[in-house]
Amino acid sequence: MSAIEETLERIQKQPGVEAYVILNNEGEILRRMPSMSQEVAEQYANKVKDLVKKAANATRDLNPEDKLKNLRIRTKTKEMLVSFATDSVVIIIQSWSHYMG
Amino acid sequence: MSAIEETLERIQKQPGVEAYVILNNEGEILRRMPSMSQEVAEQYANKVKDLVKKAANATRDLNPEDKLKNLRIRTKTKEMLVSFATDSVVIIIQSWSHYMG
Numbered sequence: 001m002s003a004i005e006e007t008l009e010r011i012q013k014q015p016g017v018e019a020y021v022i023l024n025n026e027g028e029i030l031r032r033m034p035s036m037s038q039e040v041a042e043q044y045a046n047k048v049k050d051l052v053k054k055a056a057n058a059t060r061d062l063n064p065e066d067k068l069k070n071l072r073i074r075t076k077t078k079e080m081l082v083s084f085a086t087d088s089v090v091i092i093i094q095s096w097s098h099y100m101g
Numbered sequence: 102m103s104a105i106e107e108t109l110e111r112i113q114k115q116p117g118v119e120a121y122v123i124l125n126n127e128g129e130i131l132r133r134m135p136s137m138s139q140e141v142a143e144q145y146a147n148k149v150k151d152l153v154k155k156a157a158n159a160t161r162d163l164n165p166e167d168k169l170k171n172l173r174i175r176t177k178t179k180e181m182l183v184s185f186a187t188d189s190v191v192i193i194i195q196s197w198s199h200y201m202g
Binding site: 043044047048050051054055058059061062063065066067068069070071072073074075076077078096 | 144151159162164166172173176177178179
């Protein structure tokens with residue numbers, strides 16, 4: 001099993017993790033959690049892609065030396081963790097209440 | 102000292118906190134940390150205001166029942182914590198390395 005497979009396996013087993021979506025730097029879906037439909041994955045991809053662009057630009061505008069590392073979007077029911085590898089964006093969606101438990 | 106003053110006093114004393122800015126729901130600055138210039142506060146206010154709108158819309162579009170609670174924007178050097186009271190938005194800026202220490 002490749003290092004990526006192992007990482008994804010580990011992510012899926014974390015308590016509260018509902019789904020993950022991995023995008024390339026153009027925002028196209030590379031992988032999604034098997035239990036997540038392509039349609040829902042695309043909805044998350046589109047929303048997060050815009051948000052990441054806006055956050056990256058804001059970071060650079062506030063300080064050209066700085067760079068966006070990750071984003072946490074906490075809502076009433078979920079938390080979206082968005083982090084960046086060199087050539088991909090990893091979105092992990094976890095239920096928030098469980099996360100707090 | 103009012104409850105708000107006490108809270109702001111406590112925030113300022115947290116290790117790593119560099120600044121805070123409090124906006125009303127229109128994105129206008131209500132308060133800023135005394136050591137932060139009005140100009141820098143306005144830069145943060147404008148960037149965060151846009152980001153919050155985008156994140157709130159994304160949250161609602163993904164699930165109309167859901168609602169944005171807070172945002173964490175971590176960059177190479179800082180972390181911006183954006184949380185929401187009924188009629189205001191609180192932005193806390195802290196140095197990230199110290200936060201991790």
